[in-house]
Amino acid sequence: MKAIINANVYDYSSYSEDSYIKFEDKITEVGSMKGFNGADEITDVGGALVIPGLVxxxxxLYSAFARGMTIPFHPENFMDILQQLWWRLDSALTGEAIYGSALSSGIEYIKNGVTTIIDHHASKNSHGSLALIKKGVCDDLGMRGVFCFETSDRFDVDEAIAENLSFLGYKDGKSAGMFGMHASMTLSDDTMKKISSxxxxxxxxxxxxxxxxxQKDCYKKYSKSIVKxxxxxxxxxxxxxxxxCLYISPMESMLIAKNNCFAALNPSSNLNNAVGIADxxxxxxxxxxxxxxxxxxxxxxAKEYQTFLFLMRYRTGSPVGFGNDELKKMIENSYTLASKLLGIKLGKISCGYEADMLVLPYFPFTPLNHGNVFSHISNGIFDSFRPTAVVVAGEFLMKNNRLRADEAQINRNSVIIAQKVWDSL
Ligand SMILES: [Zn+2]
Structure with a gap:
């Protein structure tokens, strides 16, 4: 049995100070330090904040190898961005590049307190690609992940479907599959029929x-909206x-909710691609x-959460048009979604939930209490998000700022692989 002691514990619904958390792969007990009676392995966090790992x-993950890459890039629209950059890169990914980019990305995510990743993968050879990513992220690094291959008319559709179906057999709490598709504009009716069946x-x-x-492509070819x-x-x-979901109608929004699907918003990427702002x-x-x-x-x-908060205030034209409560709800939704996909319980620091936690040294300079703790999170913690320890399934993937994985060795290897990918473009 392990224990984190002298912690202030927050999990988006409750906040308690001077607490301990006992855990193995799951959390077994949370209580006040006054009642702590020892454990086999004790980590004293000295009054730091402990929150659930992020999703x-x-x-x-493969986009990691675009960092520093220089190729001719003169996009005039979004399709140009795909054709000039991302489709060139994903077409050059070998098995070692898929695995290497997953490992190096995973390390960065651990350092940023992200413990569960929902990845959308594309590469020239679909067969076995998802198992390689799972090996890097889940087996080697110890994180959780949900993986899929983006079926599209760009690839061999039957092989892409087969890769998705083969990985949908995995579900071990650490990893699971989804059925990946690129986008309506790269999925013909023939492909959609195959996917549907x-x-x-x-x-x-x-x-x-x-x-x-x-959206325009969908109306032009099929006389209906994408979600429809x-x-x-x-x-x-x-x-x-x-x-x-930047350009969806209220009717499409209703269809998403009615079918218990989720809209995943990506504010920084949308700004970077100059494609628009979620409405x-x-x-x-x-x-x-x-x-x-x-x-x-x-x-x-954490930066993404803050960016979304500010961006929605701008988009609604009101400094209170999108509030902390809405942001908190979206974070809680991410635990609901990941829990359902993985078949486990994530997102609470409470008995029976998975032991996925972050330790964040935070010594506030204004009063902090149950009523304003999320305001401290969104304005303070997210502004300077530096976890010193990261726990997944009860294992410390990082402790006292030291990663369990050999970052230097992994990234030295990734540099060699990335150079090979760039040379092949
Ligand atoms: Zn994407």
Whole structure:
């Protein structure tokens, strides 16, 4: 039995000071230090804050190898960004590049307190790619992950479907599969029919209206909206992730909620690609079905939470148009979604939940209490998010700022692999 002691514990619903947490792979006991009666392995955090590990609900681990890459890049629209950058990179990914980028990305996520990753993968060879990512993220680093391959008309559709289906067999609490699709604009009706018959009962993970071009393409070719098109194919299964949703209508928003699917919003990536800003007036109807991801842009989810908070205030035209309560709800939704996909209980520091936790030294200079603790999180902790310890399934992946994994060795190897990928472009 392990224990974290002298902790201030916050899990978005309760806050307690001078506490201890006992755990193995799951949390077994939480209480006041006055009642602490010892454990086999004790970690004294000296009054630091302990919160649940963060979840990234939409990312692309392979995009790590774009850092520092220089290729001709003169996009005039979103399709140009895909064709000139991302589709060139993913087409060059070998097995060692898929595995190497997963490892190096995972290390960055651990340092940023992200313990569960929902990844959306693409590479030239689909076969076995998801098992390679799982090996890096879950088996080697000890994190949790949900993985899928983006089926699209760019790839061999049958092979992409087969890769998704083969990985949907995995579900061990640490990892699980979804059915991956790129976006409406790269999925013909023939492909959609195949997906509909092959993956009908699984949650899908797909980009939706990341740019206005995707929605325009759908109306032009199929005379209906993207979400309606997917709904008509019967693939909006429970716990599906529709990433971005920048240009959806209130009717599409209702369809997402009605089918218990989730919209995963990625504010920084949208700004970086200059594709637009999510419309909170439409999305607020999805109260329990909105989550946040980062679309593979960096690794700092705390920054993403803050960016979204500020951006929605701008978008609604009001400094109170999007509040801390809404942000807190979105973070809680991310635990609900990840818990359902993995078949476990995440997001609370409470008996029976998975022992996925972060230690954050935080010594406030204004009063902190149960009533204002999330305000300290959103304005203080997220502003300078530096966990010193990260625990997943009861194992310390980082302790006293030292990673369990050999970061220097892994990244030295990644540099060699990334250079090979760049040389092959
Ligand atoms: Zn994406």
């Amino acid at each position: 990234n609900c939409h990312t692309h 092959a993956g009908a009962k699984f949650p899908v993970h797909v980009h939706v209206a990341e740019s206005i071009d995707d 098109r997917f709904s008509d194919y019967g693939i909006l299964n429970e716990n599906s992730i529709l990433a971005h 909170w007036n439409t999305l607020s109807a999805l109260k329990s079905n909105c989550v946040l991801g980062n679309d593979g842009l960096g690794f700092n989810m």
